[in-house]
Amino acid sequence: MVSVGKLVVIEGLDGAGKRTLAKALTDALDARGAKVATGAFPRYDEDVHADLVRDALHGRLGDLTDSVHGMSVLYALDRRGAADRIRADLARYDVVLLDRYTASNAAYGAARLRQGADGGFVEWVRSLEVDRFGLPIPDLQLLLRVPADVAAGRAAHREAEEARGRDLYESDGGLQTRCAAVYDGLAAAGWLSPWEVLDGTADLRVDAILDRWFTH
Numbered sequence: 381m382v383s384v385g386k387l388v389v390i391e392g393l394d395g396a397g398k399r400t401l402a403k404a405l406t407d408a409l410d411a412r413g414a415k416v417a418t419g420a421f422p423r424y425d426e427d428v429h430a431d432l433v434r435d436a437l438h439g440r441l442g443d444l445t446d447s448v449h450g451m452s453v454l455y456a457l458d459r460r461g462a463a464d465r466i467r468a469d470l471a472r473y474d475v476v477l478l479d480r481y482t483a484s485n486a487a488y489g490a491a492r493l494r495q496g497a498d499g500g501f502v503e504w505v506r507s508l509e510v511d512r513f514g515l516p517i518p519d520l521q522l523l524l525r526v527p528a529d530v531a532a533g534r535a536a537h538r539e540a541e542e543a544r545g546r547d548l549y550e551s552d553g554g555l556q557t558r559c560a561a562v563y564d565g566l567a568a569a570g571w572l573s574p575w576e577v578l579d580g581t582a583d584l585r586v587d588a589i590l591d592r593w594f595t596h
């Protein structure tokens with residue numbers, strides 16, 4: 381059994397394997413009798429702000445893409461629109477498992493601004509999403525850590541499989557490398573809540589994670 385209503389977030393670079401980890405965790409929790417609700421951000425096709433993000437990421441909104449704060453507000457509004465549902469799910473399910481959350485905004489935005497995890501942007505994201513928008517704070521954040529070049533290779537493979545275009549962030553290898561560094565800093569600082577760092581290049585040991593975090 382697991383503790384009721386835990387908000388668990390998976391973070392990492394594009395191509396880190398977050399979806400695979402989410403599936404493995406869901407299956408393993410299910411096998412232990414836990415009720416799991418899953419979700420992912422951005423919520424394309426479900427939310428007008430997320431759709432605007434997609435347009436911006438593919439260069440269709442002029443210079444909005446250039447504004448790190450503007451993009452971050454859109455991502456944050458997408459989460460704000462989902463907050464009631466997350467709260468309702470937390471009351472009904474043992475675990476709510478999300479693929480990307482507030483830390484994505486902190487990591488990608490800081491990386492774009494060439495700041496670190498101790499910079500002003502990360503604090504601005506916290507004040508926007510937690511203080512102003514009142515978003516639920518994760519109980520646990522899982523950082524799926526892979527070198528930026530490995531993540532880029534996997535993301536390119538996925539792109540080819542899904543025949544979808546590469547977005548502007550994914551095309552910027554330097555950004556992914558800086559983003560990885562910010563993620564490391566957020567995890568080391570325990571930003572917002574405890575973090576567990578997982579090696580995304582090794583076999584995923586989901587049972588070990590469950591034993592550590594999900595038993596009474």
Ligand SMILES: Cc1cn([C@H]2C[C@H](O)[C@@H](COP(=O)(O)OP(=O)(O)O)O2)c(=O)[nH]c1=O
Nearest residue numbers: 394421422455480481484485488489549550
């Ligand atoms: C959720 C979120 C994502 N991002 C960035 C990270 C990704 O590079 C990009 C798209 O998210 P991603 O999870 O890669 O979506 P897709 O299914 O299109 O691959 O958005 C933020 O900058 N802030 C956020 O809050």
